[in-house]
Amino acid sequence: MEEQEPPPELSAQQIQEIVTIGTDIYAQVQIFALGLLRPWNLYQIGITIGLVVLAHFLRAWLGPAIRDWMASRENWPKSRLRILAVIHQRLRGIFFVILIWLVVAIMREYTWPSRSYLLSIIGTLAFAWLVIAFATRLIKSVPLRRTIRYGAWVYVTLYILGVVDQAEQVLDNIGFTVGEIRFTLLLLIQSLVILTLLLALVRFVMRTTAHRITSNPDISPSMQVLLVKAVQIGLYATAFFIGIRALGLDLTGLAVLSGAIGVGLGFGLQKVVSNLVSGVIILLDKSIKPGDVISLGDTFGWINSLGARYVSVVTRDGKEYLIPNEDLITGQVVNWSHSNEFVRLDIHFGTSYADNPHDVRKIAVEAAESVDRVLKTRPAVCHVIGFGDSSVDYVLRFWITDPTGGLTNIRGAVFLALWDAFAAHGISIPFPQREVKLLRKKPAH
Template sequence: MTQNRILSHMLADIARDYGQPVMIWQASTLLGALLVAWVLARLVARALESRRRARQETARFGSESLRKALFPLLGGLLVWGAQTALAESMSTSLLELALVPLFGIALIYLVFFIARRVFGRTGHAHAWLSIAEKLVSVLVWIGMGITVLGIQDEVLRWMASVRFRVGNAHMTLLSFTTGLMWVCATVVFALWLGSVYEDRVMRAHSVDANLRVVLSRVGRALLLLAAVLVSFSLVGIDITVLGVFGGALGVGLGLSLQKIASNYVSGFIILIDRSLRLGDTINVAGLQGMVTQITTRYTKVRGLDGIETLIPNEKLVTDVVQNHSSYLTRGYAKAAVQIAYTSDVDQAMALLVEAAHGVERVLEDPAPAAYFVGFGADGINLELGYWIEEAAKGTAATRSSVNRNIWRLFGEHGISIPYARRDIHLVGALPAVLNGAVELAQDPSIGAGANEMREPGTPLARDAATGA
């Protein structure tokens, strides 16, 4: 009786079986189950890693905790199966005792995995997350120690005897602790399901990007709301009181939170009607930049100077927004050129098309095309039309490359671009005209132009000689 009062049934059974042949059988079974669990854990870990690589996913934060949980979890399941099968034919005190640390350690790592998946999505563990993990570890180890010592019933009775009041409600330490655990478990489980759901939705490339964002966020919000309602019901809180809270919240939104509510509603409108997309180049209120993130409250725009600006979604709905990006993400450009009447038109048009081929970001489909625009005063007007990929990034460099190719090809094939021709008629007596020409020739600011007029055979000299 003294031994039973000091030791729990687990430790008492271990002490009873110590030195007996049954202990050897239990130890052999335990080692065999752990060996099989170790092999299965490695195989499962490799399968998960292969699946991650096949989907081309980056290393997920918390995956190391999942790998560490595989061995104790599989070992616990195998040991529990062996203990159940052998319980009728032999004593299984050692197997029963081994289940406590196996499932306890597996629970710790599973909690780590879920917590890091939910709260460490950026890939970095926050300080409060590390503190929460240490707290969970301490609580689980205390629970394992209490279970092994067999004093869990006494601890539960003591917690049920501690009573206190929260408002008008009478609670015990046991009910408060149980309720808090249920709330934390349901909320964390809902957030984890929301994280899995968001990953699945964001990988559905057949669905529009904006619609994926809406579905993922609405789904997570609904799961979190359901978790809160279920946890309240499990704790015993009457959820009808939430109706009063909802009414008060509605009044608050209508008064003090009007702008915030308007931004959230505008965010859902932008995401649903797909008026803006990630990567679009927009101009709103004098700010031009590329949309890098769309949330339910604001839109992040990276300006041409690299500075990111948060624009409230209400402004994007009520103000005029210029979107420089089309759904096709391409833009049309043209190059106008004039050739002399003595040039070969067909050759010139072929050279124009050739000038656009091979230039970076110039699309081959639709193919560049040359057009005979009309007859000009000094030559034939031609035009080259072509499409530029991702025109929102700028077209100046592409148009410059095409124009340089046109200039080079025209020079190589003797296609001349005419200068503008102007006829000058001199009015007045011939001596006055000649005196004016002499004065112009003596003016050093005129330079070569005056000398050209003085040369015999020029149109001006001939007109002056004939008195025209």
């Protein structure tokens, strides 16, 4: 087994700095603890506990009445009711902040200001925590909201207590060195904070930008998809590089590493890259877009969505096919609604030689145009295309504008209309007939 390298040892100067900082913190904790044992500080702690209990009883007493009052305001806008619901969840904290600042104001009026110093700090902390709780409610993601809330609470507490510098020194001395880069706990926390804020900002900007792009009628659906994906990739790439810079990493080495990785992945991910490039080409040339009706081999359906690697096609029977973008570029695709919505369908049939072809053509056109989905603005036509062994052969051509409604069903409806019209006018549809003769065997002489 290979011997593992021992962890990096701390230098004597780093050990001395940690000991010094630890001694200072211990001394400050001792001073703080001794200060709490003073009579007036103990009184203020007791007053704080009493105010917490009083705020709890006020919430239990007034909470149901406030909830019933909110329920009676059904005609109010939902945004206002949502704000009231958030306030109702924080009633205990609101009551505590109001009570403690009332007590601080009274004590400052009738006693020395120093006797309410601890209550002022607790009141400031409670108010700051309450503001942070309300502000973070604007974040929809629950994990992100909790991360930002707890981090803000810790920082505000350290800031109000005046120990931010000491905490930074302790966190900065806890870490390890790799090459010329030193990773510390302070650097890690700062990077996480920056990354969290960047991700929250990216998600907000992404939602706003995507809504504006998709709601713009002047941009085609395919270009909307392309713009949304381009903005998304750009924003997340920017957030990633800013986070890397916050860690203090050299991006030059990262560029060399990514180039080497890219060459290796290029051979193993040829199909994936081909599909990605094909997807970009499809979006740029607008050959297909969401809502188009296409045929590819035996698959007939409409485009549900355009992905980076595949296109989602939904058929009439509810199946969803994920067709690789490369197949749509290299294969023969029938786009029924590429340049316009008009689709022409053909139906072949035959009638008896005893029936007048002029009457048959007229009856067939009238039967086709009696179907609801068949267009009247583009008249149907019927032509004689040949004389068969048993029938005169015809082709009936008609137009529709809703291929998403199905092709088989409209053909079936036109066939039924032809059947009823031919039956009403005495026109027969022949079928092949064969005459079989039995030859008698001559007797042998």
